[in-house]
Amino acid sequence: MSPVDGPLAERLADAVAASDAPDVVFALSRQGHRTIASGGTSPPPPLPREDLRYETGSAAKTFTGLLLARLIHSGELSGGEPAAALLDGGRPAGANPVTLAHLITHTSGLPALPAGFFLRGLPAWHTNPYARFPAARVVDAFLRHRPRHRPGTRWRYSNYGVAVLGHALAAATRTPWEDLLTDQVLRPLGLNGTTLRADDSGLDAPGHGKDGEAPVPPFDAGGFQAAGAVRATPHDLLTFTEAHLDPTGAPSQLAAALRAVRRPVLRRGIGHRHVHTIAWFCHPTGGGPMYFHSGATLGQQAFLGFRPDTGTALAALCTRRFRAHDPFLATAYALLAEE
Numbered sequence: 001m002s003p004v005d006g007p008l009a010e011r012l013a014d015a016v017a018a019s020d021a022p023d024v025v026f027a028l029s030r031q032g033h034r035t036i037a038s039g040g041t042s043p044p045p046p047l048p049r050e051d052l053r054y055e056t057g058s059a060a061k062t063f064t065g066l067l068l069a070r071l072i073h074s075g076e077l078s079g080g081e082p083a084a085a086l087l088d089g090g091r092p093a094g095a096n097p098v099t100l101a102h103l104i105t106h107t108s109g110l111p112a113l114p115a116g117f118f119l120r121g122l123p124a125w126h127t128n129p130y131a132r133f134p135a136a137r138v139v140d141a142f143l144r145h146r147p148r149h150r151p152g153t154r155w156r157y158s159n160y161g162v163a164v165l166g167h168a169l170a171a172a173t174r175t176p177w178e179d180l181l182t183d184q185v186l187r188p189l190g191l192n193g194t195t196l197r198a199d200d201s202g203l204d205a206p207g208h209g210k211d212g213e214a215p216v217p218p219f220d221a222g223g224f225q226a227a228g229a230v231r232a233t234p235h236d237l238l239t240f241t242e243a244h245l246d247p248t249g250a251p252s253q254l255a256a257a258l259r260a261v262r263r264p265v266l267r268r269g270i271g272h273r274h275v276h277t278i279a280w281f282c283h284p285t286g287g288g289p290m291y292f293h294s295g296a297t298l299g300q301q302a303f304l305g306f307r308p309d310t311g312t313a314l315a316a317l318c319t320r321r322f323r324a325h326d327p328f329l330a331t332a333y334a335l336l337a338e339e
Helices: 003-019 057-073 083-087 102-103 117-122 135-146 159-173 178-191 234-245 253-258 328-337
Strands: 024-030 034-038 266-268 274-276 281-284 289-296 301-307 310-317
Touching: 003 024, 003 034, 003 310, 024 102, 024 234, 024 289, 024 328, 034 234, 057 102, 057 159, 057 178, 057 253, 057 289, 057 301, 083 102, 083 135, 083 159, 102 159, 135 159, 159 178, 178 234, 178 253, 234 253, 234 301, 289 328, 301 328, 310 328
Parallel strands: none
Antiparallel strands: 024 034, 024 310, 266 274, 274 281, 281 289, 289 301, 301 310
């Protein structure tokens, strides 16, 4: 570690300690130089923590947003397509259809989860409830749903909506979701340490409950892959966020999409403080916008973000389920917000 890196390394080490989780990694890139700190309350795993794959939960939606932007830029889609028509063989759109753009911006009028999710997921509520709601059920629930509000009029965060978007994109391109994301996003960025499911390779970081001790099985997203299935190494997640800092240095087929996901498309809240792009939440700082997205599964948490004004990208991960007053996300947000 060079003398210049000393203070930053200390801040990252402090962030790791403050996160209070069995395994923690803070990976930060500033002006192209990476610094990674890892640790945790559990004994070190067989492989270095920074080489393991971690569950990103809802932070995976940033991958889905970038994919949609890529398909729009390539001319395959416009974003205004009615999702039901794509999923049900040309079903009439109706007067106020739910479009792909509504789904990615959480303005579809869909609830957080589909009808029947809680009842079906209850037997596995503390292990893997999403696994009990496969793709066919997600699509069927959407095609039966009648929104309470006209699409595009209200914002409501919805895992359900982004899950439906994933199935609609797969239907529109006639490509399975995993292949679509791999071909359009993961492979061009060289994200070889990123996948959509755990395996027996020993590369997947184990999750833990709120107590930081009870083991939690690997997350199975079921039919909600587009909303939260991505698991990746800190190195890959840093590569992903770094690409957003300077789209001109990214693969040519993704450059326009990377620029597109930085543009505000929605503002809400008092003073319109909460700004959204099609992939990121965006807050103001003294030097410019800060883009970020967090995520959580039953046993892990993630925070991804970047700041063009400081040339900073951050990927933070921990293996403890979110609990009241959990310090992890606040610590990651504060680190990225530093001037």
